[in-house]
Amino acid sequence: MIAEAAIARGAAVKVVCPPPTEDLGLPGRTQAVLPAPRKPIRGRSLADRVRARLAPVHDRLDRRRYRRLFARNGQAVWLLHTAPYDEIARITRAFSEAGEGQLWVILRYDHYDEPSAVESVRRALAPAADPRIGLFADSQSLRALLQPLSPAEIRLAPIPVLAPPRRNATARTVGFFGAMRPQKGFTRLPALFSAASALDPELEFVVQAYRHPHDAPDIEIEDALAALRASPRVTLLESPLSSEQFHAALAGCAVLVTPYDAHVYRAGTSGVFTAGIAAGCAVLGTTTGWMREEADRIQLTRYFAADFANVADAGRALVEAAQVGAQPFQPTPAEAAWIRFNSAASLVERLGL
DSSP, rough: HHHHHHHTOOOEEEEEEEEOOSSOSSEEEEEESSOOOOOOOOOOSHHHHHHHHHHHHHHHHHHHHHHHHHHHHHHEEEEOOSHHHHHHHHHHOOOOOOOEEEEEEEEEOOOOOOHHHHHHHHHHHHHGSSSTTEEESSSHHHHHHHGGGSSOEEEEEEOBBBBOOOOOOOOOOOOOOOOGGGGGGGGGGGHHHHHHHHTTTTHHHHHHBBOTTOOOOOOHHHHHHHHHTTTEEEEEEOOOHHHEEEEEHHTSEEEEEEEEEETTTSSHHHHHHHHHHTTTTTEESSSSSSHHHHHHTTTTTTEEEEEESSSSHHHHHHHHHHHHHHOOOOOOOHHHHHHHHHHHHHHHHHHTO
């Protein structure tokens, strides 16, 4: 989405990525030269210990590869949109040593007040003392959390989502989109759907259900998946979706459920939530965390909060949200401004492209 928006403004776009295992179908030119992602070290097996011992060597090689990348490409506007802080540290340091032009970094992850994570953030942001490196965060909460650790101002970035046509849906379809992860609340779905269906038997459910490549097997996730497969009113989408496929599926939903872990998402944003509000869906989310704060800040009229630990109350809230979401959406001026801000075009404009 960001590449297409930049091309529309006349920019020549190069997408720099690790070697792809399939045709990514990205706009612009793809340059597959980044280091391949390394799987997390989970245990203390011999293989894990060897990988841990070699990690500093791999880090030095990665920094060298990033320096070569920046040195060979000359003047450019670089965008690092989503990365863990150890990778941000390697890239910002390499750019400050060998890059030309401008590097924009969009920060998306919380440190959760853990001392080692706080120090990791501080190291990653230290090179931003170089005025050629600009920092953004995509939530006001995250800006406030990270600003004391930064040598430069952290600005607010839009969350880039497509602007789908306004919906006039009448079907009370409930959607869940994302990987099958505990922090996404996937295990809560069977009980929640059962409670809501007991109140409104006409509800239909669409659930995206795929495994994140970094996740270990989880018996509770598998049990929830089996329960959803056994439900005749649940349609499962068991693979990642392209942006177009996601927005097409989203357009058929009256309400989205985002039963996310409120601590994990205390400052972290959700593209599903943002795209859903922009499309005119109702969203059933948590009583605390970034989504609730954003809903209160903008006075979003289609956000419904629920305590997902109380299945009966959450089921009632889901039925109410589905009824509202099935009605045409007329955004308030504040909602319309928020929707305009959270777009790929808005992000590209703020990057000066």
